[in-house]
Amino acid sequence: MPGVEGRREGHHPGAKAFHWITALAVLGLLGVGLWMTGLPLGLLKFKVYGWHKWIGLVVLVLTVARLWWRWRHPPPALPGALPGWERRAAHAAHWTLFFLLLAMPISGWLMNSAAGVGLYWFGYVPIPDLVPPDPDLFETLRTVHRVLSRLLMAVVALHIGAVVYHDVLRRDGIFRRMWLSGER
Template identity: 65%
Template sequence: MAEPRYRPAARLLHWITALAVLGLIGLGLWMTGLPIGLPKLQAYAWHKWIGLTVLALTVARLLWRWRSPPPPLPPAVTPWERQLAPWGHRALLGLLLALPLSGWLMSSAGGVAIWWFGLMRVPDFVPRDMGLFTTLRTLHHWLAWLLIAVLALHIAAVVRHDVMRRDGIFRRMWFSGR
């Protein structure tokens, strides 16, 4: 009998979010090294747009997860993995909320309006305050590195399960039955 899988909506939200986050990490690392100018401003705008999209996707994922809980873990998963897996997912989802929110608040505190994909002005949640901006920029920076670390652990766990143990964990979230 095949192991239970995540529903298609959960898989789609996961992979769209994953691609967006990987793009954001690359864009974030690249854009900070650009000289001041139009390309840097455009890169920051795209980073903010995609970041807010990740925030919306993460809220959708949490709502979907509440409505449709994940399938049970396969019997081959060890007791310590059963204890650790939910905490890893909570850390990822928490960071996928905290990181875009810190960026949004940072832009607000810096007095930089965000126009989501140039279509809709995103409201500011805090008044312009350069001291707060500096604090939020530091927070955003460290949250990004923490996300990279947690994401690396997540990917390492997937590789361990799929390549080394071949226990079906990856198939639960992948589109085909491979």
């Protein structure tokens, strides 16, 4: 067991599992979200919307669990050589991502509630409505969900760009800290 908690070089395997499962789900949700809204009304659209909502709620549960887990297992400190502005940028980007990982599914859940269409998680677990049906509120929440999704796309692009910059140009091992086979 290398290092003191929070001081090791790489991320904890638990943090890696949360990160990569969430990243896969979110990249999928963003792509499917963009595609599904253009589908013609029909069974395919109905099914894809269902899966989008179910996986979106999985991300909500994973993120709440992840934040609790992260509080119990603080991530390793950033490499000492990193300039102050890069540290601040990394923290700001990561906390914006955490905020959006909560705000995206909650805005979707609120939107679904305002639409009054009901929701059974994976077809079985009844999900309570957060607000009563309200067409105006539904339209507002639909816009909120779309605008937040664009912000999420921008921050994820920035995040991936930053990782590539660190790995290719700076070679400071930032990617290896999070990659599955990287050191702990």
